[in-house]
Amino acid sequence: MDIKKLPSRTTIVMENFQLHFGMLVFAVAMIWKATVVETKDGGKEFIAENMPWDADIANNDNLEIEFNGRMSGDSVPSCTATVEGVNGGGSQSQNTEHTPTPTHPSIGGTQIQLVTSNIGGSATKYDYAKALELSILFYNAQRSGRLPANNSIPWRGDSAVNDSDDGHDLSGGWYDAGDHVKFNLPMAMSTHILLWGFIKFQDAYKQAGQTNMMCDMIKWPLDYFLKCWIPDAQSYYVQVGDGGADHSYWGRPENMNMNRPAFKVTASNPGSDVAGDTASAFAAGYIVFKTICGDVPYANKLLEASKSIYEFAKNHQGIYSQSVPQAATFYGSTGFKDELSLAAAWLYKATDEERYLNDAKQFHEAGIPWALSWDDKKIAAILLLYEITQDNSYRNDVMTFVRSYKPGGGVNYTPCGLAFRDQWGANRYAANAAFIAVMAAAEGIEQSDFVTWALTQINYILGDNKYHISYEIGFGSKYPEHPHHRGSSCPITTTECNAGDPGPNPNLLKGALVGGPDNQDNYDDRRGDYVKNEVACDYNAGFQGALAGLVHFAITHDLPAAPASKCG
Structure with missing residues (x-):
């Protein structure tokens, strides 16, 4: 996820940054700039906290959050990302449906890029x-x-x-x-x-x-x-x-x-x-x-x-x-x-x-x-x-x-x-x-x-x-x-x-x-x-x-x- 081109100095508080997959994902084991704090729905939803040093984003700064999920099979799941606290309130989300092509919808003056991919393989406890x-x-x-x-x-x-x-x-x-x-x-x-x-x-x-x-x-x-x-x-x-x-x-x-x-x-x-x-x-x-x-x-x-x-x-x-x-x-x-x-x-x-x-x-x-x-x-x-x-x-x-x-x-x-x-x-x-x-x-x-x-x-x-x-x-x-x-x-x-x-x-x-x-x-x-x-x-x-x-x-x-x- 790439949150970028903020119109003004903005605080992004990801207390409820959520990834919800359309099928079972064993682990979001590789995630950078955030920490997974809770897993729900049997392994379909992951809640992560943003790192505190990335909370305050200046105009035209980028905030990139990369993650990899591990699962069985060859199908790429759909994924919904929900970010809490953009520009101080509300939640916004972006869906991707089985596509490797980045999308750039506007959300409350903030642009989000989300790409899902399937790396396959076994689940891992640590990255x-x-x-x-x-x-x-x-x-x-x-x-x-x-x-x-x-x-x-x-x-x-x-x-x-x-x-x-x-x-x-x-x-x-x-x-x-x-x-x-x-x-x-x-x-x-x-x-x-x-x-x-x-x-x-x-x-x-x-x-x-x-x-x-x-x-x-x-x-x-x-x-x-x-x-x-x-x-x-x-x-x-x-x-x-x-x-x-x-x-x-x-x-x-x-x-x-x-x-x-x-x-x-x-x-x-x-x-x-x-x-x-x-x-x-x-x-x-x-x-x-x-x-x-x-x-x-x-x-x-x-x-x-x-x-x-x-x-x-x-x-x-x-x-x-x-x-x-x-x-x-x-x-x-x-x-x-x-x-x-x-x-x-x-x-x-x-x-x-x-x-x-x-x-x-x-x-x-x-x-x-x-x-x-x-x-x-x-x-x-x-x-x-x-x-x-x-x-x-x-x-x-x-x-x-x-x-x-x-x-x-x-x-x-x-x-x-x-x-x-x-x-x-x-x-x-x-x-x-x-x-x-x-x-x-x-x-x-x-x-x-x-x-x-x-x-x-x-x-x-x-x-x-x-x-x-x-x-x-x-x-x-x-x-x-x-x-x-x-x-x-x-x-x-x-x-x-x-x-x-x-x-x-x-x-x-x-x-x-x-x-x-x-x-x-x-x-x-x-x-x-x-x-x-x-x-x-x-x-x-x-x-x-x-x-x-x-x-x-x-x-x-x-x-x-x-x-x-x-x-x-």
Whole structure:
């Protein structure tokens, strides 16, 4: 609905903004600038409240209210919209009858445009497509370097544009978390996971209208990795910034002027884990830019980089955080065979060359992983090997992993139902496991059961929790206001800010997933509590992929009914 061209300053109070459909609609799940407060007539009528900041509309201003309804069947229902309070009184309505063509009738000096469309699919408790859209914005808020003309984050500007080493340009990439260090291990892991979900659930991104945004967002770290990898010198830059010095600075990246040293791995100081992870990102990126984003020359560039950095990782084996001790305190690696197995599997998918599949099997490590994380990619390699080979041994390992996260499987649960693997980024681990569950379901492994379990975790994060809040910032009407994030917490009008300021962050960090509650569901929205309120690139990666998976299963009518919340 587009209410526009108001003749004078007018107050629109939508206390009874109503949508009445001619047939059953399971949910008006995607609605922007309004909140559904009541459902009537068995799912035919929805009453929504307008957001208070849109109540006062000036002359010639636009007020757009977009909504999507989910239903069964292929017919487009009629819809009547009733707006209470236009120009201070009365109710007016506009009907559409099975037509995608906008209409513009005049109502009390106000014009209304209403379009109904049928997206089909299963009903959803939460708007997973909107949550996915917001997650993309979080990654754009993490951008380092000179920002593009289409920068989607108004409070961000150019920063760290002079990152370099001996004249070699290292600008770009993503800041890791609430700080301003660029760590390639978690950045590459995040990039690969995001690309994997994009490949598997292309329909979800299309449905959410986010395909182009995703192509734009994911190219940013890939461009940076291409700068970091120097094949002729057999060297790969893996970190920019000193963690200790960086963590002593609380301010916007735009105002940062400290020394930012760069660290690299080489043939004599190897880093097979970080190089292998980057090879996976490059190979997955090749598939995405060739088949989805439509940039074949760039895709070919990524494939060549994937091949060369994989050979570097394979031929010069070692743990990167032993070669670069400056990374060990923050992202110390425990091994590299999982990253090599995963990289080889991705290169097989990209090239169909048998040697890569042989390598993937050779580097594969037996055993059920503890988690999918920035350090541990075993389950990702196992699932990709199953996708390639359809070997039941890999299938069984995937099933065992997901079942280990389900109730009774060994992972502890909070009273309200979050799989609590670890206090550091509790939401992250649950979301990563949910991502594996929906990816496995897409491969035909325990589809209904695994998707149902994934729903319990993602729904917990989005509101089925003790406080009925969304742990994704900007989703819904209640979410954390004090994330541990320097750029978000510092006003753009000053060069100084205080981490201890009790007020909400002045810049909304849309889409960021905060660390989450403790093992009793307790959560404190306090900036100084970086355990519960930290945000990071790897926190959002599996979460975004899981969201895409749920949208996919909704589109295909395969999304199970939402499990009941354990917290009412």
